[in-house]
Amino acid sequence: MIAFIYSVSFFTVIASFRGTVPYGLSLEIGDTVQILEKCDGWYRGFALKNPNIKGIFPSSYVHLKNACVKNKGQFEMVIPTEDSVITEMTSTLRDWGTMWKQLYVRNEGDLFHRLWHIMNEILDLRRQVLVGHLTHDRMKDVKRHITARLDWGNEQLGLDLVPRKEYAMVDPEDISITELYRLMEHRHRKKDTPVQASSHHLFVQMKSLMCSNLGEELEVIFSLFDSKENRPISERFFLRLNRNGLPKAPDKPERHCSLFVDLGSSDLRKDIYITVHIIRIGRMGAGEKKNACSVQYRRPFGCAVLSIADLLTGETKDDLILKVYMCNTESEWYQIHENIIKKLNARYNLTGSNAGLAVSLQLLHGDIEQIRREYSSVFSHGVSITRKLGFSNIIMPGEMRNDLYITIERGEFEKGGKSVARNVEVTMFIVDSSGQTLKDFISFGSGEPPASEYHSFVLYHNNSPRWSELLKLPIPVDKFRGAHIRFEFRHCSTKEKGEKKLFGFSFVPLMQEDGRTLPDGTHELIVHKCEENTNLQDTTRYLKLPFSKGIFLGNNNQAMKATKESFCITSFLCSTKLTQNGDMLDLLKWRTHPDKITGCLSKLKEIDGSEIVKFLQDTLDTLFGILDENSQKYGSKVFDSLVHIINLLQDSKFHHFKPVMDTYIESHFAGALAYRDLIKVLKWYVDRITEAERQEHIQEVLKAQEYIFKYIVQSRRLFSLATGGQNEEEFRCCIQELLMSVRFFLSQESKGSGALSQSQAVFLSSFPAVYSELLKLFDVREVANLVQDTLGSLPTILHVDDSLQAIKLQCIGKTVESQLYTNPDSRYILLPVVLHHLHIHLQEQKDLIMCARILSNVFCLIKKNSSEKSVLEEIDVIVTSLLDILLRTILEITSRPQPSSSAMRFQFQDVTGEFVACLLSLLRQMTDRHYQQLLDSFSTKEELRDFLLQIFTVFRILIRPEMFPKDWTVMRLVANNVIITTVLYLSDALRKNFLNENFDYKIWDSYFYLAVIFINQLCLQLEMFTPSKKKKVLEKYGDMRVTMGCEIFSMWQNLGEHKLHFIPALIGPFLEVTLIPQPDLRNVMIPIFHDMMDWEQRRSGNFKQVEAKLIDKLDSLMSEGKGDETYRELFNSILLKKIERETWRESGVSLIATVTRLMERLLDYRDCMKMGEVDGKKIGCTVSLLNFYKTELNKEEMYIRYIHKLYDLHLKAQNFTEAAYTLLLYDELLEWSDRPLREFLTYPMQTEWQRKEHLHLTIIQNFDRGKCWENGIILCRKIAEQYESYYDYRNLSKMRMMEASLYDKIMDQQRLEPEFFRVGFYGKKFPFFLRNKEFVCRGHDYERLEAFQQRMLNEFPHAIAMQHANQPDETIFQAEAQYLQIYAVTPIPESQEVLQREGVPDNIKSFYKVNHIWKFRYDRPFHKGTKDKENEFKSLWVERTSLYLVQSLPGISRWFEVEKREVVEMSPLENAIEVLENKNQQLKTLISQCQTRQMQNINPLTMCLNGVIDAAVNGGVSRYQEAFFVKEYILSHPEDGEKIARLRELMLEQAQILEFGLAVHEKFVPQDMRPLHKKLVDQFFVMKSSLGIQEFSACMQASPIHFPNGSPRVCRNSAPASVSPDGTRVIPRRSPLSYPAVNRYSSSSLSSQASAEVSNITGQSESSDEVFNMQPSPSTSSLSSTHSASPNVTSSAPSSARASPLLSDKHKHSRENACLSPRERPCSAIYPTPVEPSQRMLFNHIGDGALPRSDPNLSAPEKAVNPTPSSWSLDSGKEAKNMSDSGKLISPPVPPRPTQTASPARHTTSISPSPAGRSPLKGSVQSFTPSPVEYHSPGLISNSPVLSGSYSSGISSLSRCSTSETSGFENQVNEQSAPVPVPVPVPVPVPVPVPVPTYGGEEPVRKESKTPPPYSVYERTLRRPVPLPHSLSIPVTPEPPALPPKPLAARSSHLENGARRTDPGPRPRPLPRKVSQL
Secondary structure (H helix, E strand, O other), X not given: OOOOEEEEEEEEEOOOEOOOOOOEOOEOXXXXXXXXXXXXXXXXXXXXXXXXXXXXXXXXXXXXXXXXEEOOOOOOEEEEOOOHHHHHHHHHHHHHHHXXXXXXXXXXXXXXXXXXXXXXXXXXXXXXXXXXXXXXXXXXXXXXXXXXXXXXXXHHOOOOOOOEEOOEXXXXXXXXXXXXXXXXXXXXXXXXXXXXXXXXXXXXXXXXXXXXXOOOEEEEEEEEEEOOOOEXXXXXXXXXXXXXXXXXXXXXXXXXXXXXXXXXXXXXXXXXXXXXXXXXXXXOOOOOOOOOOOOOEEEEEEEEEEEHHHHOXXXXXXXXXXXXXXXXXXXXXXXXXXXXXXXXXXXXXXXXXXXXXXEEEEEEEOOHHHHHHHOHHHHHHOOEEEOEOOOOOOOOOXXXXXXXXXXXXXXXXXXXXXXXXXXXXXXXXXXXXXXXXXXXXXXXXXXXXXXXXXXXXXXOOOOOOEEEEXXXXXXXXXXXXXXXXXXXXXXXXXXXXXXXXXXXXXXXXOEOOOOOEOOOEEEEEEOEEOOOOOOOOOOHHHHOOOOEOOEOOOOOHXXXXXXXXXXXXXXXXXXXXXXXXXXXXXXXXXXXXXXXXXXXXXXXXXXXXXXXXXXXXXXXXXHHHHHHHOHHHHHXXXXXXXXXXXXXXXXXXXXXXXXXXXXXXXXHOOOOOHHHHHHHHHHHHHHOOOOOOOOHHHHHHHHOHHHHHHHHHHHHHHHHHHHOOOOHHXXXXXXXXXXXXXXXXXXXXXXXXXXXXXXXXXXXXXXXXXXXXXXXXXXHHHHHHHHHHHHHOOOOOOOOOHHHHHHHHHHHHHHHHOHHHHOHHHHHHHHHHXXXXXXXXXXXXXXXXXXXXXXXXXXXXXXXXXXXXXXXXXXXXXXXXXXXXXXXXXXXXXXXXXXXXXXXXXXXXXXXXXXXXXXHHHHHHOOHHHHXXXXXXXXXXXXXXXXXXXXXXXXXXXXXHHHOOOOOHHHHHHHXXXXXXXXXXXXXXXXXXXXXXXXXXXXXXXXXXXXXXXXXXXXXXXXXXXXXXXXXXXXXXXXXXXXXXXXXXXXXXXXXXXXXXXXXXXXXXXXXXXXXXXXXXXXXXXXXXXXXXXXXXXXXXXXXXXXXXXXXXXXXXXXXXOOXXXXXXXXXXXXXXXOOOOOOHHHHHHHHHHHHHHHHHHHHHHHXXXXXXXXXXXXXXXXXHXXXXXXXXXXXXXXXHXXXXXXXXXXXXXXXXXXXXXHHHHHOOOOOOOOEEOOEOOEXXXXXXXXXXXXXXXXXXXXXXXXXXXXXXXXXXXXXXXXXXXXXXXXXXXXXXXXXXXXXXXXXXXXXXOOEEEEEEEXXXXXXXXXXXXXEEEOOOOOOXXXXXXXXXXXXXXXXXXXXXXXXXXXXXXXXXXXXXXXXXXXXXXXXXXXXXXXXXXXXXXXXXXXXXXXXXXXXXXXXOOOOOOOHHHOEEEEEEEEEEEEEEOOOOOEEEEEEEEEEEEOHHHHHHHHHHHXXXXXXXXXXXXXXXXXXXXXXXXXXXXXXXXXXHOOOOHHHHHHHOOHHHHHHOHHHHHHHHHHHHHHHHHHHHHHHHHHHHHHHOOHHXXXXXXXXXXXXXXXXXXXXXXXXXXXXXXXXXXXXXXXXXXXXXXXXXXXXXXXXXXXXXXXXXXXXOOOOOOHHHHOHHHHOOOOOOOOOOOXXXXXXXXXXXXXXXXXXXXXXXXXXXXXXXXXXXXXXXXXXXXXXXXXXXXXXXXXXXXXXXXXXXXXXXXXXXXXXXXXXXXXXXXOOOOOXXXXXXXXXXXXXXXXXXXXXXXXXXXXXXXXXXXXXXXXXXXXXXXXXXXXXXOOOOOOOOOOOOOOOOOOOOOOOOOOOOOOOOOXXXXXXXXXXXXXXXXXXXXXXXXXXXXXXXXXXXXXXXXXXXXXXXXOEOOOOOOOOEOOOOOOOOOOOOOOOOOOOOOOOOHHHOOOOXXXXXXXXXXXXXXXXXXXXXXOOOOOOOOOOOOOOOOHHHO
C-alpha cells in the first residue's frame, strides 16, 4: 500500500497530462494545481480552476511555483509571488487565445493577424523579463512595451480596462476609490485622446540625382525655409555627390542622412518649405571643353522645393522625386527658391526633362530621446543632426553653445579696367589674435566636417553678385577674443590658365574692445584693394584699418568715402557664454563703476531675458553683493531686481531655469543677513496693499513670494549655522508680523475697483508654495496653525468677485496637495477649514470641478481599512460636514443636461465621476459606528426618510450604465460592493423605522426598485464573463446578485400585510430578477410570486391582477432575450409545490399552467426570431403566439402588437396577401366611430374612424400588391359607403376610381396559382407550436414540390425527410429528433356557384379555385386482393384522403394546421368512370378552344387525339371492357349495374367527342400534319370497331344510352358527402401550382408494377401542363401504342429525373409518376351535334387527362411530362389574351340524363349528409369571405415551339387527382379554366353556358341566375363559420335580380335537327351586374 505524505503546495503544469491512469487527473499546460499528497514521483491534488475534481498525476509534469494564498476557504485566491506583470501577461494571453480563435471563425482576418503578432511580441518580452538579466532601465522599458500591447489587445477585443500604477496591476482594495478612479480616468483619457507631440523632427535621406548630362561632382544643400517671414529657420544639411549623382560616401550614413530636430508645432504649416540647392564643381561653363581650363569652380546647378505640409498626410514618403529647376538669369540664383515657391514661372525652368532628385523624407514626432528609442536603427547606423537656427523654444540650463552664423550676402565691385564684369569668388578665413588661421571652424552644413576655409560659388560676369550662403562658425569662447574673419576676393579667369587673381579683401573682428561680441545684423564691410602678391599673413598691417563703412579710424575718412566697392554679411550669435549687451556687462562689472549701480539696477528690467538667464548665477551674486555692500541704499532696488528675475523664470521659455535658481539657493547663495532686508521690504509692500492705488508692482512682488521665502529661509539657516541660532525669537516675531499683515490684507473686502481682490488672488495663488519653506524652520503644528489662521481670514461673503472665489478654492486645493497636509497632525488641524470652504462652494454649486479635485485628494490620503484613531475622527468630521451636501451635489449634477461640445462633455463626466468616487470612498471608510452615528443624528423620521430616499436615488444613478465607460468593470464592481454594503446597513433602519403604523410606501418602493436594478446590472451577469474573469470576481466579491436577492426576500417577508401595496407593481421587477440565469437567485425569488398570489387571493378572492401582470411582463422580458427552458421548468415546479396545500390550489394550477404555456411559446418565438431571414417558422410561431393571446389570454393590446409584428414579417417576406389579412384582424376590432384613440405603436393620436380608414387603405394597397383584387374591391366598397354617408365626394370619387382600377387588373393582369403542400412535423425536437402536427402550406410563385421540400429542409436543417405518406407511429412522435413528411395536395374549392356560372371568364374563376380553401385532397392508388397480371385495372383501388384546416388559405399565414382528416376508398370501377369523365372533359375543352381560335397552335389537340385514339387502338379502353363488362364481374357485383352502364356511356361519348374532334381537327390542321390526321382517322375507325360501333351517325340518332327510369343524366357524385347543398356538383379548379405529388401512372402502370404502393412524398411535383407537354415514359406496357407524335411536338425532360433518390428500383417507375403534381385542364365547351334536340348527348363531365386514375387508353407519347418552366415562351400570354377576348363559344343542345345521387365511393370514414332532392340547376346564394392569392392572367401557350408530346385518354393518370370528392360535375367546372403553366401563362377559354334540354324535345330548363358577382367568395354554411375578418363579407340580398336571358340557352332549342354547326357565331356577352345588387 502506497503511503501519501500530506502537504500543501502550488505547482504550474508544464506539460499536458491526459489522466488515463486510474484516478488520474487531466491537466492542461499552464494550469495551477494544489498538491495535497505526494508519493514516489506522483502527486495527488486538484486544479484550481475545478477544485471539486481530485486525482493523481506524475510529479515531472508540474513545476513548483511560489505563491501566497488570500481569503482561505471557499473563495480563496492563489497569488503567485512572481512579478505582477508576468502574472497579468499569462492570464491575459490565456483569455486572448480563446477569443483569437473566434476571430478566425468570424472571418475577422485583419484583427486575427494583428493580434497574433502582438501575442508573439508579448511572449518574446515575457521571456526577457523571466530571464532576469535586464538592467533596471531596460526592465522598465520592457514593461512599458508589454503593458502598451496588453492595453491595445484588450481594447480591440472589447475587454476591460486595467488600472495600473508603474506598469503593475492595481488591486482596488489596496488604494482609495478616488485614486482608482484617477488611474482609470488617466488610462481612459490617454486611450481616447492621445497626447499631441510638441516636438517634431524631419528625417532626410539623399538617394541620388537623376540627370542625363551629369559628369561633374555636385554639392547638395538642404535647409528649411519660412516663406512667410522670408528667412531660413534651420541650419544647412550639406552633402557631396559623385559624377554619377550618388553620395560620395555611401558607407557613411551620416554623410547622406540627417535629422532636422526641434521643430515646433508652429513649424508644421504649409508655408514652411524644404529647399534643396545644388552646386556643381567644375568648369565655368557647363558646355566648355574638358581641356579648356584645369581649375574648378563652384557653380549654380539647380534648386528643388517641397512644402512640409505634403508630409503631414502620411508618415513616410519613400523615394520622392523632386523636380530640379534652374533660374533663367544667374544673378537671381540667390532667390530661386522664393521664385519657385511663388510660382514665378518666367524666372526659372527645368534643368532637363528627366532631371529629378530622389530623396526619402519622414516626419517623426516626440522628444529626441523618444525618437532615439523608437528609431534606434537610424541612430545606430549614423545620422547627422541639423539644428534650428538660434536657441530652441525652451532653453535648457547647462546647454553649452557658442555658434556664430555668418551669411555671405552680396558684393559691389568695379570692373577693374576690364571690358566685362568680373567672375568673383569669395574666400573666407578665421584668423586669431596671433595672425594664425584657425583650423576646422567653418561648417558648411551638418553632413560635412568643418573646414579651414570657404570658397563661394562663382556667378559669371557679375560685378554685383548675391550669394546668400549661410555658414556656421563654432568658435570656442577662449579663441573668440582677438579673432577676426578675413574675406578675400578673386577674379576667376575663363582663359586657358584659369587663374584666380586677388583684387581685394575685407575683414571683421569678432569681439569689440569692451568685451561685447559682434552685434547681430547686417554689416557692410569695406573692400580694401590689393594685388595678387600682397602679403595678408601679417594681420597687423590691416587690422588698424577700418573694417565697416560705419566705423572709421584716424584721419582716413576722406579716403574711405571715395571707395565704391563694398561687401555685406549678416551675423547672428547663438551663445550661452558671450553677450552683446553692454548694460549686462556693466552690471556684472559693478565694482569697477560703483557710481553706475543705481542705473544698472534700473536697466536690468530692459535687458532681454535670454541674456539674464545665460548669466543667472553671476547676476544673482551681483545683486546680493550689492545688498551686502549697502542694504540701506540699494535694498529696495535689489529687491525689485530680484523680483524681476524670479518672475522672469515664470515664463515658459525660461521655466527650465527654475532648477538653476534652486541649485543656486541651496549651494551658492551666501547672503546670511539678507533675510532681514527681504522680510522688511516684503512686509513694507504687504502693508501698502490696502492703500496703494496702483498695485501692479505689488502684485509682481506677491507673485514672487515663493522664491522670496526660499531666500529668506536659506538666509536664516545660514545665519543660524554661523551664529548658533541667535535671534531665533526675533525671526519668529518677524514672520508672525509678516503673516499678520497678510491676514489683515486678506480679510479686507474689495471696494470699488477690483485691484485689491486681484492682489489677494495673486497672493493666494502662490501662498501654498511657501508651506514647504516654513516647514524647514518651524514645527508641523506651528505651520499648520499659521496656515489655518491665514486661510481662515479669507472672507466668506459669497457676493465677492467670482474669480477670487475660484482662486481661494485653488489655494485650498494646493494646500490639500501640499506636503503639509500629508501629515496626520497637520491634516486634523487643516481639515475643518478645507471642509468649511468646500461646503460653501458645494452649497452654491460653484467651481464644482475644483471641489471634486480637492475632495479626491482628501480621500486619496485615507487608505481603506485604516483603523487609526485619527482616520476615524477625520471620517467623522467629513460625514458630518459633507455627506448630505455630497449627495445633493451628485443629484444636481446628474439631473442637468449634458453639454453638447465634446470638451465640455468630458469635463462634465469627469466631475460627476470624481464626486461619485468621493462618495464611494467615504461610504467604504464608514464603519458600524459611523453608520450608527449617522442614523442617530436625524432628529425626526422625516429627516431620516428624506436621507434614505436621497441616498437610494443616488445609488440608482450610480448603477446607470452611462455612469462609467463600458470597459470600467473594475470600477463598477467596487461601486457595487460599496452600494450593497451600505444597503445592508440601511435596510435595518428601514425595518425599524418604517414598518407597521409608520409604514411609508415611497421609501419601501424606492428600496425594492434599487435592489432590482442592482441585480439586473450588466456588469454583474457573471454568465457573460470568461471563466477566468468570473472566477476572479467570485473570489473577490462573491455573487452580489444572490446577496441582494436574499435581502429582497428578507425585506419582503417583513412587510406582512403591507405586501398588498406592492401587488401588482412589483411583479414585473421581481419577474425580471427571476429570469436571470442564476439558480440560487431563482430559488430565492420565485416563491415570492406564491406569496403575492396568496395575498391577492385574500384581498380580492382571485389573483387576476397577478396573472395579468405576469403575462404582460413575460412577453416584453422574454423578447429581450431573458429566460430559458430551465426557468420555465423551475417556475412551474417551485410554484406547483408551493400551492399544494392552498385552498385556491385549482385556480393556482390553472394560472401556472397558462404562464408556463405562454413561456413555451415565447421561447419558441424568441428562438425563431434569431434567424436571419423571414421564413415560415417565424411567421408560424408569431401566428401561434398571436392566437394564444387572443383565445387563451384575451389580451387585446398584446394581440394587436403581435398582429403588427406578423404584418411586418409578411411585408419583409413580400407576402402581401397574408399581410393584408393580418391587418384585417386589427381592422375588425375597430368601428366607424368618432371615439378618440391614444397614440399606439406607429399610429398617432386620432379618432377610431380615422384609424380604420387608414387601415382600410393600407389593406387595399396590400391586396393590390398581392394581386388579390377581389378582396380589395370589397374593402373599397366598405370605405366608399363611409365617404358617401359623410358626403365626402372627393374621396368617394377616388375610391370608385380605385375600385374600377381593381376590376381592370382582374381582367388584364396575369396572376399565378400556387401549389399546396401538406407538411407533417414529427418528433420532440420541433418547437412547441409545430410539434407532432400537420399543416397545409400555400407555396410561393413557381414553387414546386422539390423546391418547397428543399426550403423546408433549409429552415429545419436537422430534420429528416420521411420517404412515405403513411401516418407515422408513436415512436416517431416521441423521438428526440425532427421528421418532416411533405407531399403535394389538391385544393377543393368551398363554393361552386361562380365556377358553375356560364359566361364567367376563366381569369375570374381562377381566383375562386385557389382562394378560401378549407379542404384539400390527396389520392393514393393501391391494389386490393389478388392482382391480375394481365389486367391490373380489376384490382386497382384509390385511397382518397381529405384534409380540413382550422382556417382557410390564404389567410394570416401561408400555412394552417389540419383540423380533421377523412379517408375513403374508391373502387376500380369508380376510378375508371372518373378517369373517362375527366378525359372527355379535357377533349371538349381543347376542341372548344380550337373552334373559338383560342389556340394559335393546334398541336395540343393533335397530341390529345393521338393519345386517346392510339391508346384505344392498342388496347386502351378495351382493358376496361375486359375488366368490368365481363359476365363474371357483373354477376359478382350486381350493385354496380348503373356504374357499368355509366362507364359504357362514357366510352361511347368519348367516341362521339373524338369524331367531332377529328372533324374540327381536319378543318384547322396544317398541311404538314395531314398525314398524321389521316392516320388518326384510320385508327379511329379501328377504335370504333373495337367498341362495337359501326355507324356513328346511326349511333348518334338512335342514342345507344338508355336509362330505365327515363330520367335525364346528371353528374355522378363520388360520395354522398360530395353532393353540394343544392344538389349541384361542385368541382374544384385545380390550381396550376397546387397539385399534390400523387401517383401518376405512365403506360407502364398497366403492368404488374402498378400494384405496388407508390411513395409520393419526396419527388418533384410536375406541372399539370403535361396535357400539352408529355414525354414518353422510360417503360411501356402491352397496352401502349408504338406510335408517337411527330418530332416537332416532343419534349425531352425525363420524368424520372425528379424522382426521389431514396426509393428502390422496384418502385422507380411508380415513383416517377407518384411525385408529379396533377393539373386539371378546365374545359367549358359543349359541341353542336347534327341530331335532333331530343337525341342530343350531353357532352359533359369530360375529365382532365391528368387525373389520379389508370387509363388503358394511353399511348407512349402521352406519358411525357412537361418540360421545365424555363422552356415556356414568355410571349404567348399577349397573344392568348387577344385570342381569348375575341373568341366566342356556342353551346349545342344536350340530351338529358337521369339524376345520379348515389356515391360510387366505398368505405367512407366520414360522411356529411347533403340534400339530394334539390335540382342540380339551382343553387342558393351563400355568404362569402374571399381569400387573396397571387396570379398571372391567363393566356395562350399553344403557339410555343417547345410544346410537344401526345395526349392520353386519361387512364394512366392515376396520380393526378383531378376530380373532387363531390362528383363528376365538379370536374366539369374544374375543367372550365385553362391551366396556367409556370412560368408562362396559358389560355383560359371563356366558359359557355350549358343548356340542359328535356328528354324527348321538352323545353330546356333555364338555370336561375343566383350567382354572386365574380369577386365573391363563399363561406361554408354547413360546417363552421369562417374565422376571417367580417370586413370581407358582403351581405347577400334575399332575391338577387336575375341576369338577362342567355342567348345561347334560348337559341339552342331552335336548332335544326341534323344540322352540325362547325363555325359558330359570336355569343353576346351577358349584361354586367351592378354592385348595388349586393
